[in-house]
Amino acid sequence: MMKIANAPCSWGALEFDLEEKSEEIGFKQVLDEIKETGYIGTELGDWGFMPTDPSKLKAELHNRKLSLLGAFVPVALVDETMHNKGVDTALKVAQLMHNAGYKDAFVVLADDNGSVAERTKNAGRITPKMGLTKAQWRVYALGAEKIAKAVKEAYGIRTVFHHHCAGYVETPEEIDQLMAMTDPKLLGLCLDMGHYAFGGGDPVEALKKYGERIWHVHFKDYSPVAAKASEAVDGDYFDAIKRGVFCELGKGNVDFKAVVSLLKEKGYKDWIVVEQDVLPGMGNPKECAQANRNYLKTLGL
Template structure:
C-alpha cells in the first residue's frame, strides 16, 4: 500500500484552476515529492499544464505518478445538459492525452445543498423523476469517458445531489459495476453521517480509489449547528492531518487490507490559501501516520 500513497491539490487550497492565489503547479509537485508521496491527483481541470510531455516529465523526475483526474459537473441540472457533456468531453480528452486511466466523477455543487453538511434529513432532495434524469446524464458522461479509455468512478461529495447514503445506493444500483466503480472519500461519508468501515464492507471490490481525510468532530458539530458552507467549515479546521482528528483511520486501513484493496490512497486535508505555510509539514505527518498504520 505504501507505494500507492498520493495527495491532491486541495491540500494546497486549490479548488479552482484560475484562482490567482493558487501556488504554482511546480511547487505542488515539488512539495508532494519532498513529503514522500508517490502519486498526485490532477485536481481541477486546467491547474496543471495540458502539454502531456511537460507534465509527465515533471512528475517523472520527482518520482510521482498521476493517479487520477476528475470532473465536477452539475449533471443533476437537466437544463445544462449540453454544456455539461461538452465540458466532460474536453476534460476526458485532456486526461487521455496525459495517460490517465481513471476519471473521478462528482455531481457538482448546488447552492441549495452546500450548507447541509451532515444534514441528510433536512437537505433538499431530487424527485424520483429528476434522479432518473440525472442517471441518464451520468451514463452519457460515462460513454464519453469510455471512448477515451477512462474507467469511471463515482465520487460522492458535499454540495451535490449524490452525497448521502440513499443517494449513493440509488446510483450504484442503477449503473452496473462494470460501467461505474466507486471512489470512497472516507472523510466525506463520515461528515455526512455514514460509517466508512461499513461502506467499505458494503461495496468491497467496487471501491477502486480512496480519499483519506481526518475530521475534528467538535468542528463538525459547530458546522452542522451553524449550517456552515463546506469552504467555511474546512477553513475553520474541520479537516485535520491524518491521526489528528477523531476518525478510526487505522481501522479503515485494516478493513481495506481485509478486502485486498489495491488502489491508491489519496491524502486530502483541505486548506484555505491563508494556511499554505503548513502544507508540507501536514503532508509529512499524514504520510508518517500511514506508514505506521499500514505496517
Template sequence: MNLRLANAPVSYGVFELGAEAGVDLPGPEQLASMIAAAGYEGIDSGPIGMLGRGQELRDRLARHSLALAGGWVDLPLSDAEAFTAALPGYRDALAFFTEGSDPDRPARPTLADSGSEARRARPGGGPGLSLDPRGWDTLATNVRTAVDLARQAGLEPTFHPHACTYVETPAEIDELLARTDVGLTLDTGHLILGGGDPLTGLRRWADRIDHLHLKDVRRAVLEEAVATGAGMRRVWTGRAFVPLGDGDLDLAAVMELITGGQHTGWLVVEQDVIPQVGDEPDRPQREQVHNRQVLRRWFP
C-alpha cells in the first residue's frame, strides 16, 4: 500500500455552493493551515483557484507542507453543445492542477457529470432518470475527450460517481467503466446514496479504482432525502456526513479492504457539511482532528 491522507475544503463547508446566510467560512490560508495542523499530507483543491494560482498556489502548499491531492471538475457530459462550451474552463482547470501538482504525488483532476434538474431533485436516481443509449453515447464520448485533454496536459484524471448526476448508481458506474478507460474514484458516501455498498464496490471495481474519498454517513438522513425528494442541500445541511465512527459505515471493514489492496495515491477524507448559524466555531477542525486520530490505526 502506498496511500497518503488528504482532507478537503468541503469538510469545512467550502463548496462551489454558497454558504448559509450569516455563516463565515475560512479562507484559503486558514484552510491550508488547519488541514496541515490536523495531520494531513494533502489538500483537495476546493473551487478551482480558491487556493491560489501559479506561484501563489505553490507557495501556499509549500508553506504548510501540503500536496495538492486533486479537485472536483464537473462537466455537462450528457450535452454535446454544453460540453463544448465548457471546454475553455476545463482547460483552465487542468492548467491549475499542472501549476500545483507535485511530480512525486500528482494531483488527480476528479471528473464528474453535471447532472440535470431532474437528477438534482432526486438524489439516488430512480426509474426513468437514467440516460438512454444515445445519451450514454454522448456522455462516453465526452468523457473520453476530457480524459484525453488531461493526459495531454500530463495529468491522469479520475471519475467521481456523484449524487444527482447521470453516473451515480452501481449500474451507471458499470456502464461508464464499460465504455471508457478512465479510473474510478470510490466515494463511500455517494456510493451509499446511489444505492451501492462500499465493500461490494471496493471488490467489484478493484482494478479501476485509483482515487478514494472516505465519508462516514447516517443512512437515515440519506434515506429521508431520497424519500422526500429534498435534494442534496438537505443532505449537507442535515449533516448526513459525520465524523468517522459516528455513522453507519463499517469503517474497519472498509479500511481493511483499502489497506489490504494495491491502492496508491490519495485517500481523501471528506465530511461534506454546510455549517449552520450557531455552530461552534471550532467544530470543523475538531472533527477533522478526530478523523485523523481514528485513522491512526491504519496510518500512524
C-alpha cells in the first residue's frame, strides 16, 4: 500500500537563497499541519529547518506519529570542485536520518537549482543550446554517482536524483541522458510529476519509460495556464511559482488517475510525497494540503 506524505516546501520552506526566507513558518507548525491534514510522513526540508540532533528530530516526528522519508540535497554537480562538498553535505544529512532511525529514507539529490541564470530565466522553455556539453555531462554524472556511492557505503542509504526546473536536468531528454550515464543500482530516479510536466514531458510516459529506476515519487501538479502567463511577461522560474504553476492536485494537466493506476500496476508500495511549492508567505498552505489530501482520497489513496 502506498503511503502519503507532504513536505516543508508546501509551506514555503524552500532550499533557495531567497529574501523571503525570513517569512518561513516554524517547523513545529509545519509538522502539526502535515499531521492535521492527514499525512503520515514528511521530508526533512532545508538543513537546519528541523532539528539536526537525531534524538530531538526523532522525538518531534514520533510525537506526531510521522515518518521521515527523505532529505533534499542540492549540489552544483557540473562543477567538479563542488563534488567533495556535495559528498560531505549528503553524508551529514544521511547520518542524521540514519541516527534518528530512518534508515530507509532517501537522499534526494538535485542540481543547485535556481543558481544558473540562463536555466532559471528559461525554466519550462529550455532549448538544447542551454544544455551541458559532453565533457560537462561526464563531470555531472560522475559527481552524482560519487555522492550516491559515499552515502550507500557509509550508511546503507539510497540516493535518488530529483530532476528539477531551473537546473541542468529538467527536460525529458536531459533526464534520459543522466539515467543512461549512471549506474541504475546506485542512483535511482525521484520522479516529480509537476517538474516533469513543466519541463515538457508527460509524467505517465515517464512512469512507463523508467519503470524500476523510479524509487521515489513526488506528486505535484502543473498549470500550463500559469506557465503561459509567466512566459508572456518573460518571467523566470520564481515568477512561474508566484503565478501558481504548481497548482493544487487535480487542477492542472497531470493525469493523476493514470499515474496512480500505473504505480499500482508496477507494484509501487513506497512513499508518495505531495509537494505544492510556494514561496514564503504565499496562500494558505494548510488549506492546500487538506485539499490535496482530499483529492488523493478520490483516487483511492
